[in-house]
Amino acid sequence: MSFMEMKQGIIVTQGLMKQFGDVVAVNNVSVSIGQGELFGLLGPNGSGKTTMIKMLTGQIRPTSGSATVLGLDVKKDPIGVRERVGIIPEQETPPSFLSATEYLDFVGEVRHIPDVQKLADWWFDFLDFGDKRDVLCKDLSRGTRQKLMFTQAFIHKPTLALIDEPLINFDPIMQRKVKDYLTEYVKRGNTIFISTHILEIAEEICSGFAILHKGKLLYTGTVAELKERDQHLDDFFLSLVEKDGHV
């Protein structure tokens, strides 16, 4: 990581906006996320969280404003961004007709990961889905597909991962395992950006957070600050979005 990246933040957005026809999905959002943070983007359904992640990972182009990820401009170099980060999209979409192990080989080939099989074996073991390695992705359960997508996002050991609803399809045992993994991951100097509407997760594992409502950024801060004020994240969140006119 360059000195500039550390100084400027891993993710920096300035007046980021995305419009779909007349609908403004993300409206003038400016945030800066530093190295080693486990940052949570929080908001009710339809608040623009997924659109925000799609813009940050170069999947869709911002209508206006700017965003840099790991020092790369997402508009100018979306492929460069996707090369360096790990992404788990909101809907798990591994290719239907590849088996789990073939999909990881495919990811390995596209990302030029040496010894991908060895790494895949570790993940099959860690997330406990080795018995499904030869099953086609279309025949996997949602939970197993989520495990597979989790694996593809981390198999190349990125310094930044962007995850949309990280725990949504996992059972409680797997949720615990994944939460521990993410916490350990940032301790090693990596950065994680998650979007979620499950506030308990954010309160438990996130260091910093932002609240997005109707595409607008209502608040950015740290969980520690809230704890100092003896406030719970869910109360704080609800009071903010209600003030902003959430029904």
Next chain:
Amino acid sequence: MFKLFTNMMKEEWRVHSTMFGSLSFALFPVMIFGIAFMGSFLLPLFRAVVPPGYLAIIIHAMFLLLGIMVGGFGLLGMEVMNRRFGQASLLSYSARSLPISEQEIFCTFVVKDTVYYMILWVLPVVAGFALASPFIAVPPYLPLLLLLTLTLAFLTGLALIFFLSTVYSRSKQVLGVLLIIMAIGWAAFSLYTGIGPAALFPPLQLFYTFSWPTLLVACAVVIIPSAIAVLLFTSECADATKRFKNALVPLTKKLSFFPYPPLAAKDLIDLLRSGSFIGQTLFSFLIPLGLLWFLLSVLARFLPPGDILLLFAILTGVIASTMYTWLTMFDSFSSYTCLPVSVPSLLKSKMCSFAVLQMIPAALIVFVSLASGGAVFLAPALVLCLSVSFYALAVTVWLTGLSPSVLVYDARVLLTYLLAVGVALVVLIMLAFVNPFYAILSALLFLPAWLLVKVSYAKWDMQDQPWF
């Protein structure tokens, strides 16, 4: 049941209108109507060169194929929809959450498909023909008869595919045996009686000579397989969860000469495991082309053999260009959004895979040239077929990017495609008819094709990919 039907109709409309806008899709039947209306004025010209009856075969065969294709898409729907819409669910799968039986849902689904695609395709064609009929000296009862027989032809295709796919979902082996019995029976009947296959198609017989018993038989051919399909229907496939040996790594190594070997390997695996390779080769390529060859051979009395071969090569090229949809049908860009893969890379890779698939039309042209005694025209026919195919591919890529089978229903897209490809085809047909060897000039089409592909890379890279 009626409520379910109306909601399924709304759902089908919204699936289409969400993809390319309500207006564009609403214009689609209007465009079909316009084409049928204008095309009807060509009938007197065709009648001068084509023996009576053959045009009837062509149009009934087209609607039979349309029924087969619509039914095929409907039943592949879950897989295609999952690829295109992610976790989207359709009412067809609501037996999982609502107190409605699978049979009732499937029955409503069949009725919905019938009504919806009748409105989309059958009625506009017949209406266009009916409006033009006073000007082309066609008896006034003919459009009504055509409405009946085309509807029955379409429904026969739909019923046949629903029946076969229901058998498939129960047992692949039984389906195989059934197909073999049908093919042998059909061939034996034709050989024994000397009656052509068209005579076994009740809607066509009804068109030639209307009679109540024939109408009854035509209806029975639709109703009996549909009823069996509804009774046998199960949403559980015979072999839902299979295990596969890793094919990606060895294939990637074998395809190392491709620009993106893993993408090519994935395309090939998709084709083979989805059943598209055999199914599409048979139903979307060989059967329509067999039919075309049969119809073109009728022109043997009016045209020199070389011209027929070249005409066939042109049409093969157009149909071969649709192989691009084989490669995109089960693929969704959303699978690549978490990977460093750009849209131009994907387009390039799919076009390379497409180039490999062109061995199929090339082999067919070689076979037909030799079998028909037209070996002398093999070179121009081959160049013509491949040039048309690659040019039509370039137009398709330019207009539809990675979503050809979806965006083709956009009236503007289809019209632009027809114009861009149609003009080139007319010029090539004229050239070929002047001198078959002039057809080699069709290789010049590679130039606009190359330019279109270049423009397409920039065009589709700049756009947010539609999340089908």
